[in-house]
Amino acid sequence: MAKRILFIDRDGTLINEAPPTYQLDSFDKLTFFPHMFEYMRRIATEMDYELVMVTNQDGLGTDSFPEHTFWPLHNLVMKSLEGEGINFSAVHIDRSFPHEHLPTRKPGIGMLKDYLNNPEYDIPNSYVIGDRVTDVQLARNMGCKAIWLNLEPDLGGSEIANTVDDLRQSTVALETTEWSEIYAFLKLGSRSVVHERNTNETKIRVELNLDGSGKAKVSTGLGFFDHMLDQIARHGKLDLVVETKGDLHIDEHHTIEDTGIALGEAFAKALVDKRGMERYGFALPMDEAEAKVLIDFGGRPWIVWNAEFKREKIGEMPTEMFFHFFKSFSDAAKCNLNVECRGDNEHHKIEAIFKAFAKAIKMAVKRDPFSNYLPSTKGTL
Structure with missing residues (x-):
């Protein structure tokens, strides 16, 4: 049977982002999303989804975001997840800046092509879980659905209102701010x-x-x-x-x-x-x-x-x-x-x-x- 995948964003989804820079480059900025461990553990242990992390890290490896500020924190996050039985089969990190428009940067699918057109994976019944509009766009580009932890519901009032509305209608399977609702949705089905x-x-x-x-x-x-x-x-x-x-x-x-x-x-x-x-x-x-x-x-x-x-x-x-x-x-x-x-x-x-x-x-x-x-x-x- 083909595997279903949860393509999961890291920042703003598993861990809280850190305004105003949104750059998680020190341990004092690290906090985990409320109740994430409880329900991610249930998803990982009770369901048959493969877990894949997909994250944009703007300029990782440059002077503005040195690698030595990223990896210790990231490794702690991954070990903390593993300690709860939450194991990711792969972690895909794009290091580019937004203005570079590289195909590997979400919502581009450059990092994820091996999952597409692969009979081992059931992409139409897979999900992207993320907090940004780009995560929802990634789901559409992948040909799957999105679970949107939308912490900024006023996005629909901006200049991208039509795009957001279209994404809600065509791609968003669940819009929530609670991991308990994500678990219930995946457990019970639509x-x-x-x-x-x-x-x-x-x-x-x-x-x-x-x-x-x-x-x-x-x-x-x-x-x-x-x-x-x-x-x-x-x-x-x-x-x-x-x-x-x-x-x-x-x-x-x-x-x-x-x-x-x-x-x-x-x-x-x-x-x-x-x-x-x-x-x-x-x-x-x-x-x-x-x-x-x-x-x-x-x-x-x-x-x-x-x-x-x-x-x-x-x-x-x-x-x-x-x-x-x-x-x-x-x-x-x-x-x-x-x-x-x-x-x-x-x-x-x-x-x-x-x-x-x-x-x-x-x-x-x-x-x-x-x-x-x-x-x-x-x-x-």
Whole structure:
């Protein structure tokens, strides 16, 4: 079987960087990333990834960064890792300065060509773990995914905003600041599905990642409906793409109902293995409105709906269709839903329901990487 690799950056990932120079050239600057040892040891001992270190060390060996200031510290780092059972098969160090633009410098792949097009390695299912945009770019150039310890989330507001956004969409499998989340992600795997549902009335494509970060790209032809589906992604911390082309020239019914079915079917696919999952989940206020959504991904569909609306429509959505959406989702996802809401503002009421629904999903699909427990006495869900 081909080996999967974790290409791991050193500074800012395993050990903390040292502003303002970011040059780790003395022992008084050395501190390790919080909880790194605990979870790297688990990754190294419980999983079958090969560990490869890839690091840029600007000007190593020059007067500005003499080798005698680097190697003692680096050797201590490596021995400390080895002492915890964390063994790297190789360490690749680029010594160039950024302005030299050498192919060996991340995000260039010059140092790593032996891993590419080599049948011994499973590059598409490997990961680059790093803290810089260049680490994410390296993953894209390698043809694998990135786990981004993004300690500077405001990068997206700079002149490279479009590049960062594209990388998040195409290359970042996990964005976090915690090694515990990296371990959980690698241990449990990603619950991602692509699902299509096509009828004579609607054509629907759903991309769902239950372990995402809240990214959404929704297009149903109904603005308010798009806004509500976006709430599911944002507050459920899942990544969601929904593309619905329906017979809106007739009315909204098929578009809303079938989207609920397609989304529910996508959840059913993603939740095929429910071991370690919480299963249940939420009450949420929004201004004067109060919504309660209880959910159970127990394998049986049922819905209880206690919400009334005085307006015929909110945006382009008929209020009678809110029940149909959740009923369709419940049937297709094979889950129990208990929805209750009270309040005065109709917009607030339905938005509170969707947000509570998202929070309930987030709670219910959460998994414990230390547990292989199926949340049922029946032995199956």
